[in-house]
Amino acid sequence: MKRKMSWETIIILIIVAVSIPLLIWYGFIDSVRALLRIKLFYVAISFIVFLSFTTLRVLPWSVALRKLHIKMGWIHKVLMTYYFWGISSFLSVFGQAFSLREMERFKKNARFFSGSILLSTSLVGTLALSIIMLVSAIIISKYIDYAVIFVLVFYVLSSLLGFNFTFKWLINYLKHRNGNVSKGLLNYIQTLSKFRGIFSQRYILLMLLAFLPALLLEGSLIYFILVAENQSISFIAVMFIFSFSDLVGLITLSPSGIGSMDAVLILLLLAEGVPGAVTISTDLLFRLFQFFLPALQGYLSIPFIRRYRAG
Numbered sequence: 001m002k003r004k005m006s007w008e009t010i011i012i013l014i015i016v017a018v019s020i021p022l023l024i025w026y027g028f029i030d031s032v033r034a035l036l037r038i039k040l041f042y043v044a045i046s047f048i049v050f051l052s053f054t055t056l057r058v059l060p061w062s063v064a065l066r067k068l069h070i071k072m073g074w075i076h077k078v079l080m081t082y083y084f085w086g087i088s089s090f091l092s093v094f095g096q097a098f099s100l101r102e103m104e105r106f107k108k109n110a111r112f113f114s115g116s117i118l119l120s121t122s123l124v125g126t127l128a129l130s131i132i133m134l135v136s137a138i139i140i141s142k143y144i145d146y147a148v149i150f151v152l153v154f155y156v157l158s159s160l161l162g163f164n165f166t167f168k169w170l171i172n173y174l175k176h177r178n179g180n181v182s183k184g185l186l187n188y189i190q191t192l193s194k195f196r197g198i199f200s201q202r203y204i205l206l207m208l209l210a211f212l213p214a215l216l217l218e219g220s221l222i223y224f225i226l227v228a229e230n231q232s233i234s235f236i237a238v239m240f241i242f243s244f245s246d247l248v249g250l251i252t253l254s255p256s257g258i259g260s261m262d263a264v265l266i267l268l269l270l271a272e273g274v275p276g277a278v279t280i281s282t283d284l285l286f287r288l289f290q291f292f293l294p295a296l297q298g299y300l301s302i303p304f305i306r307r308y309r310a311g
Contacts, residue, residue, distance in 0.1 A: 045224050046224045047289070050293055054085070057081045057214045059210035060125065060211045063203065083305060084298075086296070086299065120199060120203075123154060124207040129211075132219070133151075133243035134151050136237070136239040137240055143240070150247060158199060159199070159201065159204065215243075219242035221289050225286055226269075241269060245262075245264040246261055256291045262283050
C-alpha cells in the first residue's frame with residue numbers, strides 16, 4: 001500500500017531545497033564573520049527587547065483569564081506566560097496544550113477552559129499579526145491583496161467561534177458521526193461552547209489590542225539586528241517582512257515556524273537588498289532571541305510555577 005506524502009512534508013522539502021543553495025551560495029562562514037562584526041550596543045538593545053516582548057505577552061493572557069474568571073497573581077501570570085509561549089517554541093501547539101495542564105493548580109477542571117485559552121490566543125494572535133502585515137503593506141504599497149485575505153480569514157475564524165449557531169452545527173454534525181475521534185471532538189466542542197464568550201467581538205478587540213505591543217517589539221528585533229550589522233532598511237519594511245514570514249511559519253505548523261519562516265525571512269531580506277551573508281546572520285540572531293531564549297525562559301519558569309501547588 002502506497003503512503004501518500006502530506007502537504008507539510010512537501011512544504012518542508014521545498015524549504016530545504018531553497019535553504020541549502022542559500023547557505024552554499026552566500027556561505028555559512030561569511031555569515032559567522034558578519035556576526036563577529038556586529039555592534040554590541042544593539043545586541044544589548046535586542047536582549048532588552050526580548051525581555052520586553054516576552055513579558056508583554058502577559059497582556060493578552062490576562063484578557064483571556066479575566067473572561068474565564070481565573071484568579072492569578074501578576075507574578076504567576078508572567079511565569080505562566082513564559083511557560084505557555086516558551087514551551088511552544090519547541091513543541092508548537094502541543095507544547096501550549098501541555099503547559100495549560102498547569103492551570104489546574106490555579107482553578108479546578110482546567111480541561112473545561114484550557115481549549116478556549118489555546119484557541120483564542122492562537123486565532124487572535126494570528127489576526128493581530130495579519131493586521132500588522134496589512135498596515136505595513138499599505139504603507140510600503142506592496143502585497144496589500146495578500147494582507148487583506150489574511151486579515152479577513154482570521155477575523156472570520158475568530159468571530160465564528162463567538163456565535164452559538166457555530167457550535168450547534170458542529171455538535172449536530174459530530175453526533176451523527178461514528179468513531180472515537182468524533183466522540184472526543186464532540187466532548188471538546190461541547191466544552192468550548194460553554195466559554196464561547198471569549199470569542200465575542202468585545203474580547204476579540206481587547207485581546208487584539210493586547211497582542212500588538214508584544215508583536216511590534218518582537219518584529220523590531222529584526223530591525224535592531226540589521227542596524228547592528230550596519231544595514232539601512234526602513235522599520236515598516238522590517239515589520240512587513242516579520243509579519244509575513246511569521247504567518248507563513250504559522251501556516252506550516254512547525255514549532256515557531258522553523259524552516260519555513262526562516263526561508264521566507266531570508267528571501268524577503270534579499271529582495272530588500274540586504275547582502276546574503278547578512279540575511280543568514282540576521283536570521284540566526286533573531287532566532288536566538290525569538291526561539292531559543294524564550295524556550296529557555298519557559299523551562300526555567302516551571303519550578304516556580306509548580307511551587308504554587310506546594311504553597
